[in-house]
Amino acid sequence: MRGRGPWWQDRLQGMGARITAPRELIIEILHETDDHVSAADVYVRAHQINPSIGLTTVYRTLDMLTQLGIVQKFDFGDGKARYELVNNPNGKKHHHHLICLRCKTIMDYTEFLDEELEFVSKTQGKLSKKYNFTITDHAISFYGLCERCR
Amino acid sequence: MRGRGPWWQDRLQGMGARITAPRELIIEILHETDDHVSAADVYVRAHQINPSIGLTTVYRTLDMLTQLGIVQKFDFGDGKARYELVNNPNGKKHHHHLICLRCKTIMDYTEFLDEELEFVSKTQGKLSKKYNFTITDHAISFYGLCERCR
DNA sequence: TTGATAATGAAAATCATTTTCATTAACTGA
DNA sequence: TCAGTTAATGAAAATGATTTTCATTATCAA
Structure with a gap:
């Protein structure tokens, strides 16, 4: 590098x-x-x-x-x-999406990463130990209906 | 019903x-x-x-x-x-995956749902308020290398 | 520099999914 | 109950992303 x-x-x-x-x-x-x-x-x-x-x-x-x-x-x-x-270096690093089930719009969100980081690192540690898996990244998606579609 | x-x-x-x-x-x-x-x-x-x-x-x-x-x-x-x-009624309800980037195996895991539930409900509430989005479900994927591939 | 062979690109092949269109069948109103 | 309107269906064709084939090109080790 x-x-x-x-x-x-x-x-x-x-x-x-x-x-x-x-x-x-x-x-x-x-x-x-x-x-x-x-x-x-x-x-x-x-x-x-x-x-x-x-x-x-x-x-x-x-x-x-x-x-x-x-x-x-x-x-x-x-x-x-x-x-x-x-x-x-320019990447978003986190991949978090809000996906509308009707119009299929995909929104990125970047809020609340502090809570998430806590949860992810805890879970990641436990999972990699339990499954002998080297975890390098993650993605979280929430599904539902967006403002216009509900 | x-x-x-x-x-x-x-x-x-x-x-x-x-x-x-x-x-x-x-x-x-x-x-x-x-x-x-x-x-x-x-x-x-x-x-x-x-x-x-x-x-x-x-x-x-x-x-x-x-x-x-x-x-x-x-x-x-x-x-x-x-x-x-x-x-x-028979469904797994949660959709959590461990995905190997090399062999593309997809594993389901069902552990550590308590921590997750806490994180998800917190985040979900904030997101739906902020984006006016009705959230009905979510999916979490961790990416990496499985035992055999690393 | 050269040879073995990995990498490339064009075209054809695949595979999941969508569209088209003529036919069938579900519901609405008489 | 029946007939007419029109949504739903199914077969076949179309689409669009990705993969395979295969002859050609180019990397790199000797």
Whole structure:
């Protein structure tokens, strides 16, 4: 992160993966984005910069980065997955949503994180011990009816 | 629920929807299931009992029931949505998952619900007031690496 | 520099879900 | 009870996201 080579290259090379132009570009794009983006979003940006990049590669790269734990994949129920760097300096870090069951609007909220942090860290600790699970992130969604729909 | 007619019929008729054989069957199937099922799961069961029912109708009915708040729709990120009756007597009631980022296994956990209940009801109250949102349910997911993958 | 092979991109294939449209059936009013 | 209105249905086609195939290209180790 502050060393010589980009932080993520070690991770790829460590598992025998190669450092390629498409991969560099896709990670760069994720870096300069402060929100969760779809594969198509990434493809559009990537393609502007380097038109030879294909959508297939975007999918494959995002999947690989997810497997590596570098990227987190989200599913909000609207049919397309979203991706975000796990350690994004600009990232929202928390993923909390209010989802309207009727109009399907997804709202982010950022309030009440103090109570939540307390609950999450407690629960996370117990869960990782009990299930031998390394927990890196979480998502909380509340479902219901929004102001306009109820 | 203890009255004469099935509890859900009023809800449908109240919004001008008709009571039909496919709808009755689909709700009955959801009732006797204690887990979240995919549209295809419902279709298979329904089709065994009444082969004239089509997959399209299953999708349409599940969607309508979701809009009505009778059914809750979930997205676990494996490409197919799951559905469950909101007030299912056999239902798990809570939806808490531990999701492995590598092998994509989804585990349910049911521990530590006391702490959670406290947190959820507090947060839920504040959120519904602040956003004017009627909250009916929630889902919490922890992401990481499972025992075998880390 | 070169060879083995991982990575790529275009096109085709998949898979879940939605739309279209002609037919059927539920309810409303007579 | 019956007939007419129209919501609901089902089959097939369409859609849209994601995955697979396969021939070509490019990375990196020797």
